[in-house]
Amino acid sequence: MPNIDLILGSDHGRTRSVRTEPTQRRSTQRLDALLDAAAAIVDELGFERLTTQMVAERAGASIGTVYRYFPDRVAVLYALRERSVRRYRERLAEALDSAELAAWWDVVDCALDVCADLYRTEPGFTVIHAAPREASELDGEPEIAHRIAKVFAQDFGIVEDAEVRHRLGVALELGAALIHRAFERDAAGDERYLAESRRVVRDYLDQELSARIAASPAA
Template sequence: MSNLEVSSSLLAGSALIRNEPVQARSTARLAALLDAAAAVIDVIGYERLTTAMVAERAGASIGTVYRYFPDRIAVLQALAARNSERLVARLADEVVPERHATPSAAMHGVLSVVAELFRREPGYPSIRVGDVIDLRPASTSETGNAAIASLITDAFIGRYGVRDSAELRGAVATAYELIDAFVARAFARNRDGDKALLAEAGRVLDAVIEGKL
């Protein structure tokens, strides 16, 4: 993935997993628990999620859940870390000159990737990359969105030959925050996404990045 690797800050939530899976069976069990959490969140939102709900949905005992997660917050953080991994994997394939001739076009590709995750990935609209989970004090100095924006910027520098600068990083950070906010609003009451809001996101995105990428 070269210039679009997952940063350690994105995976901070996974540090709260009690037992890191080392066997295929344990890895599959952990994935099933996170799938169950995502499915429940997709229906009721993340604030009402309980570890008992995760266990019931996964067809597992509550002890199995606590084997991996000390509490519901750890479940949410691990799910956010998985969301981050999946987002970065998709961006690694999207932000390339073979798909988009210019960085500006690639930013529109980022918009499409985020919208598709909202549309297809259970639980993603609620949790995203974890910034909505308001924990104090913060475990890292960088937000999840900021880390994603930094990875996108690095891809522009490495793959498109864009010169690194504070202006570039600021523009991409603002653009990604805009994408996140517009897409979240577009999917707030529409499972397929409000087409008018998504189109407006593209127009505002152009205004933010014009002459800066």
């Protein structure tokens, strides 16, 4: 199975926060327009100030149209986060599919680089840091940790178990927090914090997973 499938999984297109699932192209475009409007507001004012009325006005839609899809502002934010997560996975899958992955840290570097790039290019992406992480039903670890653990297992022979998923979850949380801070400090991303996100994550995983990494074929 290629990396793109490991990262996207079988449910990457699922949307859970939308009240009415769009079934036609026009409805899908209307939903995207509402989320685009919400993303612009989040970037300008912050997610705390977003309201459904603001979304309607920015999108040029009626408030009734907003409520057709979202019961309240919280649902709008969750849907925006779901879209951002989906686009992150899509971009990461593309990056891994085209990259030469010589070692396990190349996968982690890709994950961090794509996150930083989306802070620069994806409107409203900051909302991913404001809502609870998507956790796996299996063990409560971040879903992305499960997916990257599968890449580790397939490409580098690192056994995918609860300990690996836990350590990846911790490492990616550390990296995400530093990346978020980098863009709080500088709209273009504070390079010192971005560099530290890589160093901290790699050092942590080197220390915590050294036995498994040493035993892998890529070691």
